[in-house]
Amino acid sequence: MHDTITLDKNSSFIYQATIHEPTIFSLSVPNIYNDRIIGDFIVYSFWVEPGKTILLKGNSGWLIKGLHGLASRSDRYELRNSVLDSLDKIYKKKWSEALDSRKKQKGSELNNDESLAVYDSITNTFIVSEPKNYYGLYLINKKLTTKIFEIQQVKKWISSYPESLTSTYLGKEIYSKISGNEMSQIGQVLPDFEQPDTASNFIKLSSFRGKYVFVDFWASWCGPCRAENPYLIKAYETFKSKGFEIVGVSLDKEKKSWLKAIHDDGLTWTQLSDLKGFNNEVAKRFLITSIPENYLLDPNGVIIAKGLRGEQLMATLEKLLTK
Known part of the structure; x- marks a missing residue:
């Protein structure tokens, strides 16, 4: 869904939407100087839960504040720029720590393949260790958008998630992608279209x-x-x-x-x-x-x-x- 927001006389806006599960929203802001577009749109992405309010302030590096994270915790957290949510902070922190640890073991910088291997390992660990977390579904779905995944492993992961998550739009999309992958393998009849x-x-x-x-x-x-x-x-x-x-x-x-x-x-x-x-x-x-x-x-x-x-x-x- 795409929409356009118009600022009021105070350069503020209120946007309301109906959602039924945690959803990523992306706010695209024109990169304008002296009424001229001087670069690509600046995009800020953040998670929103049903019934929750997100406050965005257009200064101090586009500070984004929310009262609840995806784990429905009551503690306050802050998001800056492209950091999606508190869970993403934890995830990225683990990834950074693992990357630093691997660099120390090797004694030098990692090449792209090695960095991707660390990233993949941390992603897999997060998916397995957070089976009641919607963000785990998000990571599974991200893996399915690449060609680097084992379909049997993905099926094992998704089977450990509760129905309350797999029955969501994202859960159904994952199952649909699994089905699409399986029916387009050599030896299968390619479904009619x-x-x-x-x-x-x-x-x-x-x-x-x-x-x-x-x-x-x-x-x-x-x-x-x-x-x-x-x-x-x-x-x-x-x-x-x-x-x-x-x-x-x-x-x-x-x-x-x-x-x-x-x-x-x-x-x-x-x-x-x-x-x-x-x-x-x-x-x-x-x-x-x-x-x-x-x-x-x-x-x-x-x-x-x-x-x-x-x-x-x-x-x-x-x-x-x-x-």
Whole structure:
């Protein structure tokens, strides 16, 4: 949900919203000097619980005060800038301590992979040690937005959380992502979906049954995706007469940009998009968090390969369709 807030004559505002569970709010403030925008918007994020009031004061570094944290404690705490809440403070403190400890053991600075390993370890520990905490769900969901997770581990984590948390919007979203991950693995029948093509006609994936189908998630703004198109064109021209089809699913938001990329790259196969970007309903359903991504389906709709790049598609099709 997006909304615009207008300040009153005292440069203040009161904003009320109806929520049913802890929710992250982000306040975007224009970076203005002398009535001119001089940089990116400044964004302040904070958690709000149902029935609670958050007071924001526009001085002293944008001090944010609240009476209750996500653990529903009665002690007062303060939040500054991008620090989300008291639990996030604890989490970041543990992460910082673990990082310092690891640096001392190594005797030097950590590289990115080592830092990420420490971060991942602290995240996992927090998730396991706080099974009654909504923030644990938040961290689980964050992990599911990356490709670095073990689905069985995620299922184990979520199973330890009470129904009072897993029945929330975030809990249901996690279960939906788990389902999407499981049904888009090799050996599974990729569930049917329907989206509009470039002429706004709704096309079903199942309408291509009986053929080998390459489902390609891409976007006009994605350089690596566009770099794959010459390989796809070669494969399509070689095997389209032998029962091979490509279905492109774009994560574009602007139809004009989408159509231009199709034209400029010479893509002649079916192209679909709901123009919602990464909120594309199909991408969300199959937990597509980065592109390019793709699935190769057999004539029965079973996933037989995924993540093919460059000449890999041609090589795979030659084995399947060349006699």
